Amino acid sequence: MIDFDRETAFTRQLLDALTTRTKATLHNVANQHVPGFKRYEVRFEDMLREATARGEDPDLVTHEVARDTSGPPGQNNVVLMDELAILGKTQLLHDVMTRRAGSYFQNLNKAIFGR
Amino acid sequence: MVDEMKGVFRGFDIAASGLRAGLQRSEVVAANLGNMHRTGNATKEPYRRRSVVFEEVLENAAAVAGSDRADDKRANGVQVARIVEDHETEFPVFYQPGHPDADESGKVLGSNVDLFQELVDMTVVERGFDANLTALRTYRSMLQNTITNMSR
Numbered sequence: 001m002i003d004f005d006r007e008t009a010f011t012r013q014l015l016d017a018l019t020t021r022t023k024a025t026l027h028n029v030a031n032q033h034v035p036g037f038k039r040y041e042v043r044f045e046d047m048l049r050e051a052t053a054r055g056e057d058p059d060l061v062t063h064e065v066a067r068d069t070s071g072p073p074g075q076n077n078v079v080l081m082d083e084l085a086i087l088g089k090t091q092l093l094h095d096v097m098t099r100r101a102g103s104y105f106q107n108l109n110k111a112i113f114g115r
Numbered sequence: 116m117v118d119e120m121k122g123v124f125r126g127f128d129i130a131a132s133g134l135r136a137g138l139q140r141s142e143v144v145a146a147n148l149g150n151m152h153r154t155g156n157a158t159k160e161p162y163r164r165r166s167v168v169f170e171e172v173l174e175n176a177a178a179v180a181g182s183d184r185a186d187d188k189r190a191n192g193v194q195v196a197r198i199v200e201d202h203e204t205e206f207p208v209f210y211q212p213g214h215p216d217a218d219e220s221g222k223v224l225g226s227n228v229d230l231f232q233e234l235v236d237m238t239v240v241e242r243g244f245d246a247n248l249t250a251l252r253t254y255r256s257m258l259q260n261t262i263t264n265m266s267r
Contacts (some may be wrong), residue, residue: 002254013259019126019257022126022253022257023125023129023190023216024125024190025250026126026129026130026133026188026192026247026250026251026254027129027191028245029130029131029133029246029247029250030130030133030136030192031169031171031193031195032243032246033136033169033239033243034169034170034171034193035161035168035169037171040190055180058182067258072173073165080246082244083246083250084246084249084250087249087253088252088253090257091253091256093208093258094229094257095260095264096258098260098264098265099264101264101265102264102265102266102267103267105265106267115147
């Protein structure tokens with residue numbers, strides 16, 4: 001029996017993290033002129049690395065939204081170029097992962113229907 | 116963790132709030148430029164420069180801005196908090212007898228709008244607008260790619 005949920009679990013977690021990261025970045029860009037604003041960051045990759053190092057199941061790793069409180073207190077820490085770089089990276093990775101999921105279903109289709 | 120920033124269309128709303136805030140700021144800059152020659156005197160105040168203060172929008176309205184508890188709130192873009200008048204910069208004084216606003220010693224007060232400052236602000240608004248628009252386009256193409264890549 002094919003367990004769809006298990007086989008696509010990691011792709012789903014990563015896509016979830018990437019979408020949230022894009023929205024956080026949109027929020028950061030929108031707030032680039034707000035006095036005292038501290039940017040949001042979405043952590044996933046480092047948590048994945050830690051979980052694998054501890055020998056845990058990587059499929060169970062979920063992302064985490066946190067405030068990046070770096071920089072002087074009460075001062076906006078959004079750097080527009082950094083946010084746009086994050087946006088570009090996230091978009092590329094998102095494209096890769098959606099293609100991966102698409103080809104997984106395409107292969108299943110081939111196996112079942114032969115086309 | 117409560118589900119944060121869920122909903123596909125929230126991304127568009129966030130970017131739109133950034134665009135809207137930028138537009139409001141450019142309107143204030145336009146008002147400053149349009150009124151920069153409005154004179155006055157001791158009894159009648161000349162035009163005061165206005166500037167916009169932005170604030171972050173979180174879904175939970177009672178949330179205190181700047182707190183580091185990010186997990187139970189939903190980021191929701193930006194809005195104009197208030198428009199403040201510039202009470203720090205002095206009004207420049209001109210000697211112009213015969214001017215309708217001149218007092219008995221011939222002095223006229225000009226507005227405290229600085230033309231070059233406004234032009235710089237205008238450029239900053241434009242860059243911010245472009246950045247929000249780029250981010251919006253990226254988000255849109257990500258959603259579009261999800262549909263095309265996963266439905267083959």
